[in-house]
Amino acid sequence: MKFRLSFAWLVALRFLREGRMQTLLILAGTTGGVAVIVFLTQLITQLQAQIVDRVLGSQAHVILRPPEESNRRAVDEDGYATLIEPRAQRLRSIDQWETVMRLAAATPGVTAVSPMATGPGFAVRGQANRAIALMGVDAERYRQIVRMEEYMQSGRFAVAGTHAVIGVELARDLGLRLGDKLRVAVANGRDELLQVGGIFDIGNKDLNRRWVFVTLPLAQSLLDLPGGVSNLDLTVADIFEARAIADTLRGATGLSVDNWMQTNAQLLAALRNQTVSNNLIRSFVTLIVALGIASVLVVSVVQKQKEIGILRAMGASRGMILRVFLIQGAVVGAVGSVAGSALAFTLLQVFSSIYRNADGSPLFAAELEPRFMVMAALVATSVGLLSALIPARRAARMDPVQAIRS
Amino acid sequence: MNASAPPPVIELRGLRKAYNLGTPVETEVLHGIDLSLAEGEFAALIGPSGSGKSTLLNLIGLLEQPTRGQLLMGGRDTAQLPEAELTALRGRSIGFVFQFHHLLPAFSALENVMMPAIIARGVADDEAEADALALLEAVGLKAHAHKKPAALSGGQQQRVAIARALALRPRLILADEPTGNLDTHTADEIFALLRSFNQEQRCACLIVTHDPRLAARSDRVIRLVDGRLDSDTLFTPPLQEN
Numbered sequence: 345m346k347f348r349l350s351f352a353w354l355v356a357l358r359f360l361r362e363g364r365m366q367t368l369l370i371l372a373g374t375t376g377g378v379a380v381i382v383f384l385t386q387l388i389t390q391l392q393a394q395i396v397d398r399v400l401g402s403q404a405h406v407i408l409r410p411p412e413e414s415n416r417r418a419v420d421e422d423g424y425a426t427l428i429e430p431r432a433q434r435l436r437s438i439d440q441w442e443t444v445m446r447l448a449a450a451t452p453g454v455t456a457v458s459p460m461a462t463g464p465g466f467a468v469r470g471q472a473n474r475a476i477a478l479m480g481v482d483a484e485r486y487r488q489i490v491r492m493e494e495y496m497q498s499g500r501f502a503v504a505g506t507h508a509v510i511g512v513e514l515a516r517d518l519g520l521r522l523g524d525k526l527r528v529a530v531a532n533g534r535d536e537l538l539q540v541g542g543i544f545d546i547g548n549k550d551l552n553r554r555w556v557f558v559t560l561p562l563a564q565s566l567l568d569l570p571g572g573v574s575n576l577d578l579t580v581a582d583i584f585e586a587r588a589i590a591d592t593l594r595g596a597t598g599l600s601v602d603n604w605m606q607t608n609a610q611l612l613a614a615l616r617n618q619t620v621s622n623n624l625i626r627s628f629v630t631l632i633v634a635l636g637i638a639s640v641l642v643v644s645v646v647q648k649q650k651e652i653g654i655l656r657a658m659g660a661s662r663g664m665i666l667r668v669f670l671i672q673g674a675v676v677g678a679v680g681s682v683a684g685s686a687l688a689f690t691l692l693q694v695f696s697s698i699y700r701n702a703d704g705s706p707l708f709a710a711e712l713e714p715r716f717m718v719m720a721a722l723v724a725t726s727v728g729l730l731s732a733l734i735p736a737r738r739a740a741r742m743d744p745v746q747a748i749r750s
Numbered sequence: 751m752n753a754s755a756p757p758p759v760i761e762l763r764g765l766r767k768a769y770n771l772g773t774p775v776e777t778e779v780l781h782g783i784d785l786s787l788a789e790g791e792f793a794a795l796i797g798p799s800g801s802g803k804s805t806l807l808n809l810i811g812l813l814e815q816p817t818r819g820q821l822l823m824g825g826r827d828t829a830q831l832p833e834a835e836l837t838a839l840r841g842r843s844i845g846f847v848f849q850f851h852h853l854l855p856a857f858s859a860l861e862n863v864m865m866p867a868i869i870a871r872g873v874a875d876d877e878a879e880a881d882a883l884a885l886l887e888a889v890g891l892k893a894h895a896h897k898k899p900a901a902l903s904g905g906q907q908q909r910v911a912i913a914r915a916l917a918l919r920p921r922l923i924l925a926d927e928p929t930g931n932l933d934t935h936t937a938d939e940i941f942a943l944l945r946s947f948n949q950e951q952r953c954a955c956l957i958v959t960h961d962p963r964l965a966a967r968s969d970r971v972i973r974l975v976d977g978r979l980d981s982d983t984l985f986t987p988p989l990q991e992n
């Protein structure tokens with residue numbers, strides 16, 4: 345049997361086909377609008393994800409530290425408060441850190457916990473010495489916080505005995521190579537001779553110069569934190585849940601808890617502003633597309649006045665006429681969204697080959713996530729439908745006699 | 751008319767129509783029309799320009815609502831029917847033929863003739879297509895079935911319009927100057943076509959015309975002057991030629 349369209353679809357598609365130039369213009373407008381929205385959304389989503397990824401590449405999502413030692417306010421007998429100098433914070437261990445670690449690991453949303461004993465020191469080789477941050481870690485656990493293995497330039501990210509992992513800048517400054525020896529000294533006079541077991545480049549010169557990874561026990565003994573840790577680093581599943589998880593842990597442990605959203609508040613504010621302006625652009629483009637579809641359909645309704653009158657005289661109901669025009673709007677939206685997604689994909693290809701990072705790699709990947717295409721299709725079709733509402737109602741209310749008499 | 755006359759297809763009782771009701775320019779166009787049309791009757795509606803012929807036809811065709819009076823279709827008072835039912839009734843039981851043939855330019859002749867069935871059933875089907883083809887054959891246009899109206903002559907377009915009016919075998923055909931802009935020869939052909947369908951299918955026909963020759967070939971001539979029935983002349987009973 346032959347495939348046959350229902351009345352409303354048959355007439356709607358025929359009207360669209362008949363109004364060639366108009367249909368092409370309205371489709372071009374919708375396609376352009378959809379392309380701009382999809383392109384922008386994909387680009388900004390990707391760039392934002394990259395920025396966040398880069399920032400979090402060398403950071404724990406949540407960090408637990410001992411509570412700050414606060415000054416008790418000294419109030420004399422007369423009730424006058426005396427101003428006291430802020431207290432210097434000495435290096436302390438987290439009380440019962442193993443219990444805290446278990447608690448943190450059991451908190452929903454937390455995917456990894458890594459204990460660390462960290463404190464300042466000096467790396468000395470021959471006449472040269474550099475200020476460093478001594479990082480006593482369990483390499484296996486720390487890898488789940490910062491993907492160190494990805495940053496290794498030589499050697500492996502493994503600490504054992506007196507093996508240490510240092511950054512490229514420090515290695516260059518002190519002229520160190522894999523297997524070389526360096527002495528690390530801390531303020532209390534202790535020191536230790538270490539062997540370079542790995543050299544990393546984390547993409548940040550400052551960190552490359554300062555971070556020196558050693559085993560946890562070694563750091564503990566050097567920093568005079570026997571059996572203790574100075575902080576617990578956490579990774580969470582949803583990075584934007586970090587703040588909430590930090591709040592929970594602060595309440596549960598009474599420790600000082602930082603999260604990346606707090607330490608990178610400016611970055612987050614910038615990202616949020618970017619999202620707001622992107623939404624603004626999207627809203628305007630959507631509005632313009634909607635107005636375009638509506639105005640073309642309004643004109644079409646006037647042009648089709650006679651046909652509408654004839655159809656009504658032949659027994660077409662108001663509802664049928666309404667549907668004819670609603671379908672036109674929806675079809676324009678749907679076709680425009682497919683063409684627009686295709687155009688956005690092309691734009692992404694072109695721009696990703698033009699815009700490149702300093703190292704020559706593309707600034708963003710030329711791929712289009714299916715969810716954005718689905719979103720575009722849904723939004724464009726609904727917008728088409730809604731834009732057609734006013735013209736369609738006008739068409740449905742038209743007096744058939746008026747059309748036939750003229 | 752004898753005792754066994756068929757029941758009226760339509761009946762008008764004191765039908766009035768005013769435009770711009772309730773405004774200073776209110777004008778009554780029809781001042782109380784009483785009229786009925788029997789099944790199979792072929793009537794010509796004549797009268798000077800502006801006398802209200804088209805208005806009367808639009809009222810009978812359920813395209814407009816009378817201001818006062820009753821309009822019965824098959825014995826049913828149409829004033830009580832909601833808009834949607836009037837529309838459905840119009841689609842099913844009335845076929846229109848207009849002066850300027852009013853075909854849908856985006857659709858082929860065949861699709862135009864199928865359109866009443868598509869509207870009535872929501873979708874085209876093989877039966878509607880076969881019916882439409884048969885009707886196009888009957889008006890001598892089978893070869894032109896797939897042409898768009900723009901590719902047809904005026905007379906051909908009017909023949910398509912007649913085929914379309916007949917698509918759902920309506921009980922009533924309303925034609926407003928169907929031969930108005932055709933030459934005499936073509937006008938005669940169109941008229942003959944309407945007449946033959948009237949006789950074959952027993953559908954009542956009400957034809958507005960300014961052509962006295964054509965009026966004279968009808969069963970009945972209704973004359974409208976200034977919105978009133980001026981005369982209603984019955985000629986011969988429907989001819990049984992051939």
Ligand SMILES: Nc1ncnc2c1ncn2[C@@H]1O[C@H](COP(=O)(O)OP(=O)(O)OP(=O)(O)O)[C@@H](O)[C@H]1O
Pocket residue numbers: 769770777779797798799800801802803804805806
């Ligand atoms: N929508 C309207 N508003 C106001 N007046 C109208 C309207 N439609 C028709 N009229 C008036 O009603 C009167 C009858 O018009 P109608 O078209 O029925 O005449 P007609 O007999 O068909 O004339 P013609 O032979 O020229 O077609 C005219 O005076 C016309 O101006």
Ligand SMILES: [Mg+2]
Pocket residue numbers: 803804805926
């Ligand atoms: Mg008229």
